[in-house]
Amino acid sequence: xxxxxxxxxYPLAKIFSSEFEYAIPSYQRPYAWTVDQVSELFDDLYDFYxxxxxxxxxxxxxxxxxxxxxxxxxxxxxxxxxTTLTILLAALAARSAADDRALLKTYxxxxxxKYEQLAAKPRLTLRERDKDFFARYVQTLQFxxxxxxxxxxxxxxxxxxxxxxxxxxxxxxDRSFGGNTSSLEGxxxxxxxxxxxxxxxxxxQQSAFxxxxxxNSRGLDLQPTDIIKADIIGAIETTEEQELYNxxxxxxEVELGRGGFNDLFAYVRMLYARExxxxxxxxxxxxxxxxxxxxxKALVDDVLEPYAExxxxxxxxxxxxxxxAQKINAYLRWLNRIDNSDWVPSAMLFLAQQKNRPxxxxxxxxxxxxxxxxxxxxxxNVNERIExxxxxxxxxxxxxxxxxxxxxxxxxxxxxxAMRNVLNGDIYTLTARRRNYLILRxxxxxxxxxxTYDASLLTIEHVLPQTVDxxxxxxxxxxxxxxxxxxxxxxxxxxxxxxxRNSQAQNYDFDRKKNxxxxxxxxVSSYTLTTQVLNEQEWTPDVVLNRQEELMGLLAxxxxxxxx
Numbered sequence: 021x022x023x024x025x026x027x028x029x030y031p032l033a034k035i036f037s038s039e040f041e042y043a044i045p046s047y048q049r050p051y052a053w054t055v056d057q058v059s060e061l062f063d064d065l066y067d068f069y070x071x072x073x074x075x076x077x078x079x080x081x082x083x084x085x086x087x088x089x090x091x092x093x094x095x096x097x098x099x100x101x102x103t104t105l106t107i108l109l110a111a112l113a114a115r116s117a118a119d120d121r122a123l124l125k126t127y128x129x130x131x132x133x134k135y136e137q138l139a140a141k142p143r144l145t146l147r148e149r150d151k152d153f154f155a156r157y158v159q160t161l162q163f164x165x166x167x168x169x170x171x172x173x174x175x176x177x178x179x180x181x182x183x184x185x186x187x188x189x190x191x192x193x194d195r196s197f198g199g200n201t202s203s204l205e206g207x208x209x210x211x212x213x214x215x216x217x218x219x220x221x222x223x224x225q226q227s228a229f230x231x232x233x234x235x236n237s238r239g240l241d242l243q244p245t246d247i248i249k250a251d252i253i254g255a256i257e258t259t260e261e262q263e264l265y266n267x268x269x270x271x272x273e274v275e276l277g278r279g280g281f282n283d284l285f286a287y288v289r290m291l292y293a294r295e296x297x298x299x300x301x302x303x304x305x306x307x308x309x310x311x312x313x314x315x316x317k318a319l320v321d322d323v324l325e326p327y328a329e330x331x332x333x334x335x336x337x338x339x340x341x342x343x344x345a346q347k348i349n350a351y352l353r354w355l356n357r358i359d360n361s362d363w364v365p366s367a368m369l370f371l372a373q374q375k376n377r378p379x380x381x382x383x384x385x386x387x388x389x390x391x392x393x394x395x396x397x398x399x400x401n402v403n404e405r406i407e408x409x410x411x412x413x414x415x416x417x418x419x420x421x422x423x424x425x426x427x428x429x430x431x432x433x434x435x436x437x438a439m440r441n442v443l444n445g446d447i448y449t450l451t452a453r454r455r456n457y458l459i460l461r462x463x464x465x466x467x468x469x470x471x472t473y474d475a476s477l478l479t480i481e482h483v484l485p486q487t488v489d490x491x492x493x494x495x496x497x498x499x500x501x502x503x504x505x506x507x508x509x510x511x512x513x514x515x516x517x518x519x520x521r522n523s524q525a526q527n528y529d530f531d532r533k534k535n536x537x538x539x540x541x542x543x544v545s546s547y548t549l550t551t552q553v554l555n556e557q558e559w560t561p562d563v564v565l566n567r568q569e570e571l572m573g574l575l576a577x578x579x580x581x582x583x584x
Contacts, residue, residue: 026088027081027220029123032105033212035219041091042084042144050178051146053100054451058185059401061104062467063191067403068298069534075212079105081218093221101217104185106144111189112208116162117201117297121161124208128159148177158182163190168409176429244302245273245282252316265320272328276335283361284331289321294410296403322369330371339371341378348378354461355392359453362405363392364398366412366429367476380422390579393461394431397454398438436581443575444568448480448509455480459516459549462571465578466548477518481537483559484513485527493529497560507561512568517548530559 057488082098095102106128113124129142146154169186174180177271198202228422256262273281285305292308299307313319333339352420355363367388374380391412395405415428424578431439447455451494459480486508488501498504498535507513515538528536534554538545545551556563576582 025220025222027216027217027218028240030561031045031213032109032215032217033127035102035217036106036109036143038130039088039091040084040093040143040219041130041141042093042095042102044095044145044147046148048095048147050100051100051103051150052177053104053182053185054181055184055188056399056401057100058104058107058188059192060403060410061403062108062189063403064212064296065215066192066196066207066224069207073088075214079215079217083339084219084221085224086221086500087223088221098217103146103154103182107182107186108189108211110158110161110358111163111186111193111209112204114163114190115193116196116204116208120205120208125161127212149176150182153179154182158186190508201456209403244300244305245285247302247308248285248305251310251421253320255316261317265317268320268325272324275332276328280331281328282333283364284324284328287331287365287368287550288327290406290409291327291369291413296406314391325524326372327368330368330375331364333371333375334367339378341381344382348382348385351382354389354464355385357457357460358392358396359457360396360402360405362395362402363388366409366416369413369416370426374421377422380425383422383425384429391431391435393427393579394435394439397442397450397458398435399450399454400526432581433583436583439579440572440581443511443581444572446509447514448482448512455514456513459514461518462511462575463547465574466552477515480514482508483515483518483530483533483553484564485506487527489527492527493525496531497558503561507564510564510568511571512564515545515553516547517550519547539554 026254028485065077068075080101082102084098084241085096085097086092109124109127113121113128115123127143129140130142142151142155142159144154144159145151151427156162163186166183169183171180174183193204197207231356236297238438249266253262253266253269256265274305276284282301286297286301289301289305289308292312293304297304309323310319332354335356337349337356339345339348339352341348355367367385368387370384371381377397391408395408400408412426412428419424442450443458447458450458456478460478463473483509484494484498484504486505488498517538538550538554545554552567553559
């Protein structure tokens with residue numbers, strides 16, 4: 021029989037059965053999904069389960085090296101989903117009654133069957149470095165032991181992610197079902213019978229990587245926008261007008277680029293639907309946008325062109341006006357540093373409405389940057405962000421102007437409090453994107469916006485080191501270990517540098533650390549935050565406390581975080 025590539029859609033009950041025996045090869049990257057992705061997955065599954073009874077949920081595809089008729093499957097693409105789904109099934113089993121727990125464990129571990137020549141083994145085997153850890157704590161449901169482990173004692177990020185995601189999923193299950201056995205059983209049934217993955221199998225590594233490359237290509241394959249274009253241009257009556265609108269369409273696509281043009285349609289869909297997408301973009305664009313636009317020509321003239329112009333300004337920070345343009349573009353550059361684009365639809369709508377009022381544009385973009393920073397730094401997940409921006413979009417649909425500005429862009433008191441709590445906490449333990457954004461934004465406040473930054477060169481370093489050597493000046497100045505631990509990761513003790521980390525220099529005493537590590541080649545630092553530290557003569561608890569109060573005061577002033 022000729023070797024061939026095959027693909028089929030399977031429910032999770034089949035995906036986690038004796039037909040598949042997954043192994044993650046050692047060359048794959050570690051398990052990298054964080055609580056952001058996992059909370060989004062669970063929320064999507066739970067929302068769909070509650071709102072779409074009887075419908076099937078598509079979880080995407082996986083690519084395997086697998087011979088037909090044999091269960092052994094090397095995972096080329098899909099490790100993150102398979103691992104997360106295994107943790108979810110294990111968490112559900114842990115929260116189920118004893119009989120149900122035994123049933124659910126069969127989706128985690130093959131019990132073995134001598135008559136079918138099936139050996140007892142996990143259905144999913146992680147990379148060599150993590151497989152025993154995963155099997156011991158997750159696939160045998162030892163969650164109490166797992167959650168008791170000190171995260172700092174775990175050997176790598178993969179294990180930390182496994183622990184953090186297990187904790188999150190257990191909490192989400194408890195919060196969503198609260199001991200309601202019937203509801204929990206219904207969700208498990210939905211997950212196993214109505215949630216589907218497409219498994220693409222090929223017998224060789226070469227063809228598997230080719231399939232993976234094609235499936236993940238961002239080349240010029242057919243996009244939803246191409247199908248919409250055919251519908252729209254084809255519905256215009258005369259050939260002359262078809263040519264005119266085809267030219268308009270292509271001008272927008274060239275201006276934004278193919279990827280940006282497809283993003284435009286997703287953003288426009290958001291403006292009309294004001295909720296997270298539940299189906300494919302093509303289907304939702306037809307449902308929410310096309311059904312509410314008067315004609316094909318109106319879609320281009322009144323919807324796509326104004327929003328495409330606004331999106332181009334936002335992406336390139338190229339707002340033009342006789343006054344305030346420089347300040348506005350500075351806010352746009354900061355917005356573009358946020359690790360998500362959920363803010364874009366509301367900014368796009370506002371610019372399309374108010375582009376010719378630079379005074380109002382400046383006010384709005386300042387408040388929007390603060391809102392986006394708050395949602396970013398307080399780690400709101402995608403569902404929470406979209407719900408928040410939906411409220412803003414709805415308000416933008418009402419009448420507003422500089423004399424009656426839109427209020428939904430302002431932070432609520434609870435958002436201010438959440439942001440102050442994060443800012444006054446352990447900043448270094450935030451994700452790199454969040455902590456880098458905060459440190460650079462704070463530095464820009466200190467430099468009055470005059471500095472420019474290349475984030476690719478940025479490292480964030482501790483002044484007081486994480487480990488204090490016995491007998492060092494650090495131990496003299498900071499004799500209490502609890503006090504060191506309380507301050508080491510906080511804002512006042514962190515400085516930005518434009519250089520690679522130097523593990524040897526990290527434990528230098530303060531004076532040597534300043535001169536040998538914090539100063540640039542010219543003897544100064546390009547960061548105001550770091551320059552302030554260079555000007556200190558000592559680094560004691562009193563100095564750090566005063567610095568923390570000053571920095572927190574500056575952030576509260578610039579981001580208007582003081583409670584009303």
